[in-house]
Amino acid sequence: MIKDYFINSIEKALENAIKDGKLGQMTEYTRGTLVPERPKNADFGDYAVNVSSLARYARIAPVQIANALLEYLDKAQYTVVGGFINFKADKKLLAELIEEVFNKNKDFGKPENVKTEKIILEYISANPTGPFHIGHGRWAAMGSVLANLLKFYGHEVYQEFYINDAGSQIQKLGKSLAIRIRQELGENVDFPTDETERKNFYPGDYLIPVAKDFISSHKELLAEVQNDVSKIDLSVLCDFAKEYEEKVQRELLDRLRVKFDNFYSELTLHQSGKVSECVEKLKKSGKIYEKDGAQWFKSSDYGDDQDRVIKKADGSNTYLTADIAYHADKLNRGFDRMIDIWGADHHGYVARVKASLEALGYDPNKLEILLGQLVNLVINGNEVRMGKRKNMVTLEDLVDEVGVDATRFWMSMRNIDTTLDFDIELAKTNTDENPVFYVQYAHARACSILRHVVSERTNIETGEKSPAPMSEDELNSFISGFKASDVILTVETARKLILKLEEYKSVIKNSAETRQIYTICRYVQELASEFHSFYNANRVISDDKEMMKARVAIVWAVKTVIKNALENILGVTAPEKM
């Protein structure tokens, strides 16, 4: 609103100046070329625009352009320094922003007039062969925050988890469970010690409770085979372990407030015939050839660096084949756009999946893959590499230690392109360093002030009681019927705070369009910081009722925006007391 007012004024001035021939050789201007920015130094003003980029068209110096434009602007609000035109909003504009926050409330910051799409967002998509590790936590947090953000933006978002429940790893799981069951039954067996053989098993402890559960729920079957586990059909063990692990995973997702619309089983994809259909379709496209007994997809024709096997010599499909069918199926379900969150260790797959979509006649640009760098665990100052099955620290352990709020916030607060160092000791012992507490504290503080406004006062020295500065009814009707003209804003710190509130709108828009959710985390920290400054500089409750009302309005607006960002976007609680 303030920003819009500013840029509109500038652009109008620009058009009039061109018409009057005051801008040298410049004959036209396309709206949107000049981008308003927040000056680094607040002394310059609230917003600024740099006109240097027009110099090449006007063929006159940036300073002259700026001064020419100033003739068309309100000199009380605009100043020129070098090639910059600086703007300082008047109090009316600031108060109007507060009014906007109250009017829109939960919808404050929702972009208007934007193109929206029907999006399928796929993330985590782990094997159901064990508990989530810390790395999965990053995709869980990022995915669910991104889903919240895109929905708020206006998109229709469908969240899906692709279960890799087909293929050899499920066999490995079943065989590993067999060993654990035999151990529980008293047999002296163990996993192979040879490293290459050991890779065919999941030797983690987590299958022990699964084995116990299996024994107590399959007494009859075990009696039938006289406790000879080798006589039990492997598929029984595979299914049992798989279902158990899926359940464990989903319970943790619930706890993390990660809500999928659907869990899509790879196995059903095979069973439905969609995978073989896809292979046939690719064959018809003429991009399949045979070599060494296997079927190859000529993905190099579409920019991949080499061709890929689509059907192995033994007749089975590769993982890629199913993934191609899965992505084709997503588009067949009518989505405009597919967004996948993948770990950077899968980046080699981007080209081949896009190639396959193109070969099948789909638009590969509908697939947007967000590659996330991995998570390093830092224990006692030492980095522990998160190899696939070694040094596994489970996500559940982490959540137990630091809580859901901190997990979600920490996993979301870094650019997806940077490796996330998760210092577990620091997260455990020193909660002060958690930015999430800083933000939550600001919210609790705002709530506390608002409680005091409607509470009876007691003089500490005399013990004398005085009525609440405002009654609850008075406060509620003040907020719900708020008019910008009701308040007089006088304080400079309030200016910065209100401008920060306005920034929420552009942060939401940019964050959603670039899929960079960490900017929301940064923003909410900055807003909290501005609020803490404001709090220290200004007493809200005072005998000057007009001033108090103005400040109460600001506190209420800040509380609203922090709560919206935390609860509706980041999925982090906004406590009223801590």
Next chain:
RNA sequence: GCGUUCGUAGCUCAGUUGAAUAGAGCGUUGCCCUCCGAAGGCAAAGGCCGCGGGUUUGAAUCCCGCCGAGCGCACCA
């Protein structure tokens, strides 16, 4: 070797399509509670923006080369 993501303050990281004195948090040092939550605020110190070229009126940002780190490079998933 090829591909890819990085390299900015002691540490962890921001830095929009190039533009005003390169920013924040943590840590360090010094201040600020008779009064709405000090889990806070204010201030200071701390930088060849990995290195070297190039483009530009102007480069942390764009281009090239080099150095260093992570992740890939299966008829595994």
